[in-house]
Amino acid sequence: MRARYGVPLGITAVGAAGIAYAAGFEVRSFRLRRVSVPVLPRGMRPLRVLQVSDIHMVGGQRKKQRWLQSLAGLRPDFVINTGDNLSDPEGVPETLDALGPLMEFPGAYVFGSNDYYGPKLRNPARYLLEKASGRHGLNGNAPAVGVIHNPWEELRDGFDSAGWVNLTNTRGNLKVEGYDIALTGLDDPHIKRDRYAQVTGGPQEDADFSLAIVHAPYLRVLDAFTADRYPLILAGHTHGGQLCIPFYGALVTNCDIDTKRVKGLSTHRAGGHRSYLHVSAGCGTNRYTPVRFACPPEATLLTLTARDRD
Numbered sequence: 647m648r649a650r651y652g653v654p655l656g657i658t659a660v661g662a663a664g665i666a667y668a669a670g671f672e673v674r675s676f677r678l679r680r681v682s683v684p685v686l687p688r689g690m691r692p693l694r695v696l697q698v699s700d701i702h703m704v705g706g707q708r709k710k711q712r713w714l715q716s717l718a719g720l721r722p723d724f725v726i727n728t729g730d731n732l733s734d735p736e737g738v739p740e741t742l743d744a745l746g747p748l749m750e751f752p753g754a755y756v757f758g759s760n761d762y763y764g765p766k767l768r769n770p771a772r773y774l775l776e777k778a779s780g781r782h783g784l785n786g787n788a789p790a791v792g793v794i795h796n797p798w799e800e801l802r803d804g805f806d807s808a809g810w811v812n813l814t815n816t817r818g819n820l821k822v823e824g825y826d827i828a829l830t831g832l833d834d835p836h837i838k839r840d841r842y843a844q845v846t847g848g849p850q851e852d853a854d855f856s857l858a859i860v861h862a863p864y865l866r867v868l869d870a871f872t873a874d875r876y877p878l879i880l881a882g883h884t885h886g887g888q889l890c891i892p893f894y895g896a897l898v899t900n901c902d903i904d905t906k907r908v909k910g911l912s913t914h915r916a917g918g919h920r921s922y923l924h925v926s927a928g929c930g931t932n933r934y935t936p937v938r939f940a941c942p943p944e945a946t947l948l949t950l951t952a953r954d955r956d
Contacts, residue, residue: 705736
């Protein structure tokens with residue numbers, strides 16, 4: 647009897663413990679990562695940029711709200727929000743409340759698909775199938791039907807009223823400690839809302855520094871930004887893989903970027919040029935899959951420093 651049922655029961659116990667850890671602890675184990683990126687022109691003082699992403703706010707997530715509010719204590723020079731703030735049509739007030747202290751600082755934002763549309767229950771195995779077939783989001787798949795429309799306009803109005811710059815397929819500028827920071831942003835490539843033709847032309851020549859921002863790090867977007875010589879690209883969307891294997895890493899990215907660059911700082915090359923790329927693992931999850939494993943929720947404080955050479 648023991649030989650027959652001991653192993654299955656043991657596997658079941660380990661699996662249950664893993665799910666309990668992923669859903670009960672790690673998903674609420676918020677972390678701040680610190681990264682230094684040598685991208686500024688020589689002579690500029692360092693700038694501290696707080697990147698928040700993939701909040702996926704659901705009503706009642708008090709710990710997440712308090713943690714986001716506490717990030718204001720970092721006193722960043724400016725804030726970049728790389729989208730997917732919502733996972734609940736009723737989540738706008740709580741999202742704005744959580745980000746309220748951060749909106750006291752200069753900032754800018756792009757939206758992700760979950761800002762526009764509510765999530766749907768789906769089989770997690772579909773992410774593996776999409777990876778194998780190269781079909782992600784609406785890129786190669788049929789248009790979404792029967793989706794919930796989130797009140798993204800209310801979120802936009804809240805950000806805009808605080809002075810954050812809307813970078814939906816457009817350019818904008820921030821004045822930070824006497825510096826002119828030029829920003830170029832795209833709407834979400836995951837649902838084919840990116841329009842690079844509207845922002846093409848490369849960094850703003852008379853700005854002190856230029857930065858590129860997008861929600862989902864699809865290769866077509868990374869190639870375009872890099873070929874246009876943007877020194878740094880900020881993105882989110884991937885959740886860092888969300889369910890990772892210890893000592894191995896992510897299995898999927900939910901886009902066409904490789905798993906080695908699913909989160910953190912890396913580089914991208916295109917058109918004979920190189921850009922730094924930072925992908926945030928984000929601090930939330932789809933409301934229907936509220937688990938993380940070997941991939942804690944996060945925000946990132948990036949310290950931009952001067953390049954070694956021009």
